[in-house]
Amino acid sequence: MDQLDALTQSQTPTQGTRGDFARLWREPRFDRMECLNARFQRHVYAPHTHETYVIGVITAGTELYRYRGVTHAASAGDVVLLNPEELHDGRPAGEGYAYRIFYPPVALIGQTLADALDRPALPSFGDTVLKDPELFQAIRALHRDLERPERDALHLESVALRAFTAAALRHGDLNARPRPLGREPVAVRRAREYLDAHLEGPVELADLAEAVGLSRFHLLRVFRAAVGTTPHGYLxxxxxxxxxxxxxxxxxxxxxxxxxxxxxxxxxxxxxxxxxxxxxxxxxxxxxxxxxxxxxx
CATH class of the missing domain: 1.10.10.60 (Homeodomain-like)
Structure with missing residues (x-):
């Protein structure tokens, strides 16, 4: 039912004020994380907060929003990061803006970082509008992939893990880094054998990581270093x-x-x-x- 709910919501965009468009859905695979794909020319957000983080990208135009007492302008190509429970609003500038936004629950970000750092951690973002082309591409690609009818579990989990970890480690206040890459030839060989044995069905990243005895994040890194592509690319x-x-x-x-x-x-x-x-x-x-x-x- 949750999967049907997610797909149904993603196919029912709302048309509000003339020229505005919004599609909201929730992802059961990611702790029912809300995802929003919207274009606003007239809509103005009232001041509000979220219990979740806000991680997104501006894909066209410019959005103005007041956050921590300062008005910010986020334009096409920018990454936007907001902390939970922080008051903000939002309004279009000029001809409006389009954006793709994730609202990842705090527990999801905590689980992601625990996997990457081997210890509990939560980021606090100091800057809210960022120039980070690589992160921009990762967030936009994940958001688009979640709207595709072909929903490959291994690909989605891998991209989400990399994107959210990159946002936290590059722009959060964490004084931590993942453990050194090193070489894990036995784990990589077992991962390839596991993937070779599962060509006909879905593969979960967690199952693959458990089968080779590594964390999901470390597996992605050592596999790419050894094979030249991701587990999903290899599969x-x-x-x-x-x-x-x-x-x-x-x-x-x-x-x-x-x-x-x-x-x-x-x-x-x-x-x-x-x-x-x-x-x-x-x-x-x-x-x-x-x-x-x-x-x-």
Missing amino acids: TDRRVGRAKEMLGGPLPLAEIAAACGFCDQAHLNRVFKARVGVAPGHYRRGSGTPSVQTAAH
């Missing part, structure tokens, strides 16, 4: 490789997609073309295998 490449092998046979594309862990045929098409340069049907025709659209009975 996707292996799934595409299996799909290429199966395209030499008679199975319909929809069945190949399911057997290789893709949500559906459209998901297979998008990922396959991004990596191979042609769609699966084109690849099959090039291999000389007849195209089969329906399963034989």
